[in-house]
Amino acid sequence: MGVSPPYLHDDTARGSGVSVDDAEDMSVPLLTVRGPWDAQLCLDVSVTLRRCFTGQPDGLIVDLSALHDPHSESAPVWTTARQVAAGLEPPVHLALCVPPDLPLADRMQGLGTGRYLPVYAKVRQARVALAGRIPGDQRLSATLRPDxxxxxLARNLVSDACLAWGLVHLLHRSRLVMSELVTNALEHTGTEIRVAVHRRGSGLHLSVADGDPRLPRVVPVSRPRPDLPLDERGRGLRTVHEIAAQWGAVPTETGKVVWATIRCGERVSAPR
Structure with a gap:
């Protein structure tokens, strides 16, 4: 039986006014909301926000420039999102983009959220502001050729991160997961691969970006791959599903990102 990851995009979101873009490694994704605010759009936004937070990004930018909300009915959703983001471990930096001439901008300022939920006029301003809040020493990345x-090389990047951040107890599991993500990208895309390792409190967030927009599918693997060392052989994306606390995928403007979060207490399942 196949296993499905918690995709950030699925059939329920297609055709809606919600999209997730500019997520090269899912460190600070951009969630864009378009169209008139109604019950369906509210549901789509809530589902997508929840999935974005599941990925535990460093930050999240919500662009409301194209949202038609003359009565600011969406305001409670954004204040709730702020509370959820602040309550995560570690907290997620959340920022809204609302042009100052829209009623929603005045509404958010009137609620006094500016201090805790910053509102910017443009996405570029939000990106610059969030970049200044996110520690640069909590991320390692590399661009790899499809060979x-x-x-x-990706496993070595994980080892470097675990040793530098004192997370040696996560090293074996994280190497296994990264190996499977990169190998899957090699087998199914053949494009340049961008890998990143982020520290998330006491855990790690791994991401692999490639140039193919097709989302991954999990299929049973009956035998380990002989091309990997014994301690690195796995069973495809099923290994990721069994080891990672959370994992998923999201299409981007140039392809997709597949990510996984490794936390303390998660154990490698015994081979079947």
């Missing part, structure tokens, strides 16, 4: 050395 057989890529999984090994």
């Amino acid at each position: 057989p050395e890529a999984p090994s």
Whole structure:
């Protein structure tokens, strides 16, 4: 039986006014909301926000420039999102983009959220502001060629991160997951691969971006791959599903990002 990851986009969101873009490594995704605010759009936004938070990004930018909300009915959704983001461990930096001439901008300022939920006129301003709040020493990244050395180089990046951040207890599991993500990208895309390791409190967030927009599918693998060292052999994305606390995928403007979060207490399932 196949296993489905918690995709940020699925059939229920297609055709709606909600999209997630500019998420090269899912560190600070951009959630864009378009069209008139109604019950369906509210539901789509709530579902997508929840999935974005599941990915535990460093920050999240919500662009409301194209939202038609003359009576500011969406305001409670954004204040609730702020509370959820602040309550995560570690907290997620949340920012709204609302042109100052829209009623929603005055409404959000009137609620006194500016101090805790910053509102910017443009996405570029929000990106610059969030970049100043996110520590640069909590992220390692590399761009890899689509060749057989890529999984090994990606595993080494994970090892460097675990050693630098004192997370050696996550090293084996994180290497396994990163190896599977990169190998899957090699087998199914053949494009340049961008890998990143982020520290998320006491855990790690791994991401692999490639140039193919097709989302991954999990299929049973009966035998381990002989091309990997014994301690790195796995069973495809099923290994990711069994080891990671959360994982998922999201299409981007240039392809997609597949991500996974490794936390303390999660254990590797015994091979079947």
